[in-house]
Amino acid sequence: MPQFESYGLKGGVWRGRLTDPKGPPARVVLVQHGEVLAEARLSETGEAEWRVEVDLPAQALGDGIQTLLLKTDSGEGGTDSTAGGHVLDRLTLMAGRMLDDDMTAEILALRAELELVKRELRRLATRDTAG
Template sequence: MPQFESFGLKGGVWRGRLTDSKGAPARIVLVQHGEVLAEARMTETGASEWQVEVELPSQVMAEGIQTLLLKTDDGEHGTETTPGGHQLGRLTLMAGRMLDDDLTAEIAALRAELELVKRELRRLATRDTAV
């Protein structure tokens, strides 16, 4: 099974290392919402090892949270993904004003859960000391 080690995103290019004892896949694609956005470049760096680079297209730079998947694929260049590929990595991009609202809502939900846990711990502590 292929293994991908992500080196992160810099200058709009996602880089990493792919190792697979079975050999290089036909192609590696960047996918969002089931649509192929770009194809990665693979450069052999050793036995069963490749450097992978994929440029993020400008359309993924938008407000809110964007999730991109890097997948192996047996399809031809320029075609949609085929079933049976492996997901190598996931990249989440967050930007814009919507992010403030998303994070505020997430923090509020975490605070509510924390209050629930505190209340239950206090209830259990008072019940154990009363016995």
């Protein structure tokens, strides 16, 4: 099974190292919502080891939270990812004004849950002291 070690994202390029004793995959692709956005470049660095570099295209960026998959693919090009590929890693990008709204909603939900927990703890505490 192929193993991927991510070196992170810098300058719009996601880099890492791929190892697979079976040899290189037919291709490594960047996928978002099942659509292939870009094909990675593989450079052999050793026995059963390759440097992987893939450029993040502009259409991958947008307001809110975006999840990109780096996966092996036996396809021969095109915009659809084959179902038989192996997901190597995930990259989550957060950006834009919608992110502020997403975070605010998440904080409000957490506050509501905390208030519920506090209320239940108070109820349990008063029940234990009354009995």
